[in-house]
Amino acid sequence: MIHQHLTEFHGLPVHEVGDEVTEPRPLAAEVAWRVAGDDFDDEFEETFAELLETVDCAAVRALVVGTWGWAHDDRRADVPIGLLIEAAPRFPALEAIFLGDYVSEESEISWIGQSDVTPLLTAYPRLKRLDVRGGDGLAFQAVDHAALETLRFETGGLPADVVRAVGASTLPALRHLELWLGTENYSGDSGPDDWAPILAGRGLPALRHLGLQDSERQDDVATAVATAPIVARLESLDLSMGTLSDAGAEALLTGQPLTHLKRLNLRHHYLSAEMSKRVLDALADVEVDLSDEQDFSEHNWRYIEVSE
Template sequence: MIHAHLTEFHGLPVQYVGGAGSASQVAWRVAGDPYDGDETIEDSLRQLFDEVDGDEVRAIVVGTWGWAHDDDRADVPVQLLVEAAGRLPALEAIFLGDYVSEESEISWIGQADVTPLLTAYPRLKRLDVRGSDGLELRPVTHSSLETLRFESGGLPGAVVRAIGASTLPALRHLELWLGSENYAGDSGPDDWATILAGGGLPALTHLGLQDSERQDDVAAAVATAPIVARLESLDLSMGALSDEGAEALLSGQPLTHLKRLNLRHHYMSEEMAAKVGEALADVEVDLTDRQEPDGTWRFIEVSE
């Protein structure tokens, strides 16, 4: 999942600072040197403003800001972007943490409180965050955000609860990699409940609750969740979904209104996978990448 740097973001090709490109037609990647620190994230952002008109920048990809083993956190890039808000009036999208696995495993990426990005950019349409070590989010009201994604090997329950307590009237796409408890992915049904009730997410059409060791519990919660009736697509992929979770989905509320249901990377038996496919014959269902348990162990796709 994090084996190559982004080449596209927010519908725009990613361009490294220092390369040619129209300010408004690319997503600009700012980054420091993750190994020896010769170039810092501050240097990269300064170069961006020296070379392009900040008034036209629509998307920024924040790459490496330090070496994970030195416990470097995202406080610095978050603060830099907050301070630069007046110089980036057209900014629509931020990706925070474009580290590849050679630079840092996803569970080691030192994150921070990302709430200031949302408060500093009231017109922001998209926020993607990779990594969750030290990640924080506070309940927020944001009228423009349409996409919110957290890629992690373990998403803290406090972050999940903060999303549920937020008011995001324009949000259409919410994607959460819940991860492993070994990497702080400690959320459970009580943490997911407010999101699944959907009160602060009136426009949501895509929900991803993915990559969970508790994917069967996720499926059981989704099976009776009020928000599901207004979704167009549902993503429960990357996790440890077994026959138990699949049966909960089939026994719950109808899912035939969905356009897409992603169950890729699962532990269903062949018989149950076929049953799901037959029950949802008119839905685009992804049942690929079937896994076999290692004894009693079922592994999620992304953890460390």
């Protein structure tokens, strides 16, 4: 569960639009501006208008979009995207957008109603970072974008269509890709055929960090990664948050070498102590995170870290 709103984004402290407690008022480029309405009331438009009226938008570098109303109201899913697209000429310096800064008290992650986020990349051709939280109704289209360096989807279930669209995109500047694949119960229905274009890496020549995380099929992910062409040029690999067991770890150890990595994140796993030791011994010069060990007994159900 996610219990705290962002306090930092894109290397900047987050400042709430309308929050006058902080004195003196920060300069527009010094903070990530958070725009949010009420959990259940349609106040987002008013707060966004306040941002446009009171902040030097031409200098804004990062925006955090929080609650835009009741998360389950599909009629509201397009509201923040529509306003951001309409206002794009007002934000020539915008580098980063976080869409969906809801915490669990406002909405569980898999209940956050999203829509097609691709138009944000079309409207902001100089955008360097896009983070999206929530997978209900989420859509993404294959896109060519020359500037994007970081793309993250935080979901309890990432639709296969979205995964395939990422793999079909041409993102020459992308260095960080993070996908929370989730569970099929919440539309996380992707599999090896859907991951394959990403793992081939043809449209991602600059990628240095890959996260395929939070999957109920984490062993299958590890098996696919073990022979993936893209791994040879990665600096860090994240297979955390899922149901990784000894079978998946064995695939990693018997696949292509991983000793070139600086970091391998396997946190929240179902590995036995013996397998954990084998991984650490085989990757002695790699920073390996094996924290948050779960009960790996065959008789216990395995859970991903973030689902509902």
